[in-house]
Amino acid sequence: xxxxxxLIGCGSIGTVLxxxxxxxxxxxxxxxxxxxxxxxxxxxxxxxxxxxxxxRTDDMTGTDLIIEAxxxxxxxxxxxxxxxxxxxxxxxxxxxxxxxxxxxxxERAEKSSHRIYIPSGAIAGLDGIKxxxxxxxxxxxxxxxxxxxxxxxxxxxxxxxIPIHSIKKPEIIFEGSAKHAAEWxxxxxxxxxxxxxxxxxxxxxxxxxxxxPFAERxxxxxIAEGKFGSxxxxxxxxxxxxxxxxxRLASMSAIATLKKISETVQIGT
Ligand SMILES: NC(=O)c1ccc[n+]([C@@H]2O[C@H](COP(=O)([O-])OP(=O)(O)OC[C@H]3O[C@@H](n4cnc5c(N)ncnc54)[C@H](O)[C@@H]3O)[C@@H](O)[C@H]2O)c1
Numbered sequence: 001x002x003x004x005x006x007l008i009g010c011g012s013i014g015t016v017l018x019x020x021x022x023x024x025x026x027x028x029x030x031x032x033x034x035x036x037x038x039x040x041x042x043x044x045x046x047x048x049x050x051x052x053x054x055x056r057t058d059d060m061t062g063t064d065l066i067i068e069a070x071x072x073x074x075x076x077x078x079x080x081x082x083x084x085x086x087x088x089x090x091x092x093x094x095x096x097x098x099x100x101x102x103x104x105x106x107e108r109a110e111k112s113s114h115r116i117y118i119p120s121g122a123i124a125g126l127d128g129i130k131x132x133x134x135x136x137x138x139x140x141x142x143x144x145x146x147x148x149x150x151x152x153x154x155x156x157x158x159x160x161x162i163p164i165h166s167i168k169k170p171e172i173i174f175e176g177s178a179k180h181a182a183e184w185x186x187x188x189x190x191x192x193x194x195x196x197x198x199x200x201x202x203x204x205x206x207x208x209x210x211x212x213p214f215a216e217r218x219x220x221x222x223i224a225e226g227k228f229g230s231x232x233x234x235x236x237x238x239x240x241x242x243x244x245x246x247x248r249l250a251s252m253s254a255i256a257t258l259k260k261i262s263e264t265v266q267i268g269t
Contacts, residue, residue, distance in 0.1 A: 060086070
């Protein structure tokens with residue numbers, strides 16, 4: 001069976017996914033949507049298939065799966081229609097620091113017998129976190145280390161007047177819950193919310209952010225403890241060749257999720 005896919009967001013991640021789908025016999029890209037119509041046109045030029053370019057989620061008729069690779073606003077605005085219409089895969093996971101939104105989408109999906117897929121994104125180890133969360137997962141801590149320029153213009157840096165350009169040595173600029181981190185670092189939170197949803201939730205998952213002028217990669221280190229023992233996972237992510245602000249692993253993880261949906265053999269939890 002060919003899985004008919006609608007894609008919302010034709011930016012860097014959306015383009016990688018569209019090209020993967022375009023080349024996969026298991027999938028067919030039937031609709032694309034972007035607030036910026038030019039992005040749709042540019043994407044379409046690089047595809048063999050000719051998906052319909054639409055402007056409303058409602059126009060994605062007959063799709064089996066709708067992928068969001070757009071923005072947190074998109075999840076809030078279009079999410080309810082998406083989950084009622086088809087199975088969905090969300091990339092802008094930071095939106096789920098709002099558990100009311102997450103639970104609302106989950107309920108709507110359940111009522112419509114649809115699934116919601118959330119790729120691991122730019123981290124690894126969520127299989128272990130999910131397994132440990134079945135009984136007695138006590139603490140989960142994420143330390144994110146990035147070049148200070150990655151934090152330019154974030155609400156936290158502005159509020160605390162952090163002189164981001166004159167940081168000369170690694171400095172902890174934030175410590176708090178994943179929920180708090182999501183509010184103050186909206187462009188850097190997908191990883192912490194994916195971790196929180198797999199484990200002990202956005203309030204109990206702790207986040208530390210380090211601005212490191214020597215960091216050339218985006219480094220995420222997860223340390224979890226509980227009845228299972230302890231776990232340390234460290235990622236050193238290269239940026240995407242299409243967008244310096246996104247890790248290459250994020251789109252690869254979405255492709256791995258698509259393969260998991262379509263393939264007979266499922267490896268890992
Ligand atoms: N899960 C992860 O680990 C992970 C990693 C990196 C990025 N992301 C998230 O994935 C999303 C896409 O990332 P990207 O690098 O491809 O971004 P991008 O800016 O390259 O592309 C986003 C596209 O979505 C469109 N868009 C934005 N809001 C929209 C809306 N409400 N309706 C329709 N179209 C809309 C924009 O016009 C743009 O073309 C972002 O929210 C980003 O934070 C997730």
